[in-house]
Amino acid sequence: MNIQECDILNAIISKPYENQRILSQTSGHSLGIVNRSVKSLIDTGYLNTDMTPTDKAIQEVSVKSPKTAIILAAGFGMRMVPINTETPKGLLEIHGEPLIERLIKQLHEVGVSDIYVIVGFMKEQYEYLIDLYGVRLIVNTEYATKNNLHSIKLAAKYLGNSYIIPCDIWCAENPFNQHELYSWYMVSDHLSSDSSVRVNRKMELVTVTGSGEGNTMLGITYLVKKDAAYVNERIHQLASDQRYDGAFWEESLYAKNKMIIPAKLVPADVAVEINTYEQLRELDSNSNQLKSDAIETASKALNTTPEAITRITVLKKGMTNRSFLFNCNGRKYIMRIPGEGTDKLINRKQEANVYQKINNKHICDNIIYINPENGYKITEFIENTRVCDPLNMIDVKKCMTKLRSFHEMNLQVNHDFNLFDQIEFYESLWNGKNSIYRDYHQTKAHVMSLKPYIDLQPKKKTLTHIDAVPDNFLFSTGSDQQETIRLIDWEYAGMQDPHVDIAMFCIYSFYNRAQIDQTIQFYFKNDCPDSTRIKIYCYVAVCGLLWSNWCEYKRNLGVDFGKYSLQQYRYAKDYYRIVQKELGKES
Structure with missing residues (x-):
């Protein structure tokens, strides 16, 4: 049987035959196809001449029916x-x-x-x-x-x-x-x-x-x-x-x-x-799920109605959050929804304080709304933007210049981001589970042994981004063709040695040592003391373990970051050895 014959036989089995025209309607095939198919089904022994299914047809249906x-x-x-x-x-x-x-x-x-x-x-x-x-x-x-x-x-x-x-x-x-x-x-x-x-x-x-x-x-x-x-x-x-x-x-x-x-x-x-919020709204404007806390928040923040929130599209899922783009009254906005487990990872009150400190200083994107309780955030969408390409050294040099100018503003907030405390904190979130790395305790001991050297180095604490990775540097070109760089996503920001931001940029970019050295020189305008360079190597090792522990917590929540987590653990091990070798040369 071909497909048309199967459809027609199925229609006859499902509902007793009346006439060819009704059979055409129920099967979805033209009257001509019905006539030819009925003749073929009779000839091949699937239909009797009185249009009832034969035992052969019933057996065929029995063998192929849904189970x-x-x-x-x-x-x-x-x-x-x-x-x-x-x-x-x-x-x-x-x-x-x-x-x-x-x-x-x-x-x-x-x-x-x-x-x-x-x-x-x-x-x-x-x-x-x-x-x-x-x-x-x-x-x-x-x-x-x-x-x-x-x-x-x-x-x-x-x-x-x-x-x-x-x-x-x-x-x-x-x-x-x-x-x-x-x-x-x-x-x-x-x-x-x-x-x-x-x-x-x-x-x-x-x-x-x-x-x-x-x-x-x-x-x-x-x-x-x-x-x-x-x-x-x-x-x-x-x-x-x-x-x-x-x-x-x-x-x-x-x-x-x-x-x-x-x-x-x-x-x-x-x-x-149903793939999107708006498809659901079109199908059932009274659906219970349309009463979304996020949509209600956005409409109130923009002084409008939920119906004015349109063209909702998901943005790339971040490592910490989910975000979506939407239109409202002719303008575009981005809303951030905190991801799994971020209530433990991020202090939203501290984040809100950071945004208040950098407000109107032309450092980040324009914040329309931020909730210090649940972390919901709305920002204006910036047209014609791109993120930093970490393999383009011209981009990297511009980012380091921007980063240094921000650090030189010497902004102050009332909370720290302590790297070593955070390593212990992320580990505590594993709820007693052992690390997935068999040599974790040795690696951790090595990384912790770098603290005395870091503490001895001169440093001036200031507001530090902590997550100053290439994806958080937004390049945009205005109507005057002037290029602007904004640094976004300040969730982890706090008081710290600003040189930590250099290490963070490098390890997220999966840089090798030569690339790290070049990035350091960009920041210091080719005038970085060896002791400071080694201190940044220490930060590479410490931050590698920090984010490795962070990834292990997220992994326990069912979120796996693949190569990223493995690479961070490697930085912890490799740059501990590099520091030891460098310090050995000095001595």
Whole structure:
């Protein structure tokens, strides 16, 4: 049977035959296709002449009918800012009904009750589904660092006559059927430049080439047992390759620039993937989740209504926070939402004091609002900006000049950032767990032994940024073509030796020793004493361990920073040795 014949047979099995015209309407195929397909189904023994299914047809349906469903609900749902800080995307409500509950009910309507939900982010909020609907939860512990290919791998053994469903889909009509005769992948008739596939005349899903548009991918999929076995094998192959850590599970469906299964094409209003706050607002303007604390805060700070907050888009997820860009009354703003565990890492009252100190000094971006209790912050968006390129030494020299001019302002606040105390503090947040590094205690002892040398060196404490990394230097060009550099994100700022900022810039940039030496010379205008240079090497080691400990705390929260954390630990070990060698030369 071809696809058209399968659709027509399925329509006859689902509802007794009345006439060809009604069959055309229910199957979605033209009257001509219906006529040809009915004749073929009779000829091949799937239909009797009285238009009733044969035993052969019933057996075919029985073999291929849905048995299981896998719902993907592990991810952050980053594009749903600011809602994703409060509610996982599967529990967004449309007309008072959570998305995932609607999907489960629709599966139950067609007799599918063997349902697996892959969870990760805010996994505890899905636990109630076990008792309410009898689903089984599978926990993806790698949801923060790997994409949903790795979620599917955890449930791959359950694939076989199965639906695969993203949890953020709202379907006006039930997209599932009691009977399925072939595999398919659901796409919308809405065209989008974000899609990587398009439907051709044969109902195949082929990859989009160039800058063309494709059919909006909805992600709901059905796999018959034969195709599920192939996909299972492909998923395990891809998941074993680190290059696919960020891949979607659909990668397993491609072969020679097209999917191995055909399209199921639906109208744009039948199924909607809810990716953003505004999509939710368009679908249900009274949804409970629209009452976001962040949106309410933004509207009050800007003296407007929540409806005036539009064009909300997620910005790149930072190492500490989530931020989103939005429009309001013709202007653009950025709002920061503190990330996981930052209530322990950051003193927001101290941060607010820092911003008050640097206000109107043309050092940072323009702060519209900051809450010293929860860390919410709103800043004006600066057009035509870029961050410092740490491999461009012209950029680096400009950043060091900016950094030195800020330090020379000798600003004072009433709190310190003590490097050695912070190392101990971050370690205390591990809650008694041992370090993941086997030689941690030796490395820590080595780093702590650098303190006497640092203490002996002359220094003048001033307000220090602490997180003066390349990404926090914003270059912008105004209408007068004058270049301005702003230093942003002052969460960790406090009183400290300002030379710490040089070390921080270098270790975030993954600099080698030659690059570190050059950066030091930029700051000191080629006049850095050897004792100060060695002191900065000490800071490289100390700050390396500091951020390594910070990464270990975040790792315990399920947030892994990969190469960054490993490199910071290496700085702690390598620059301890470099300092010892340098001091040995001096003696």
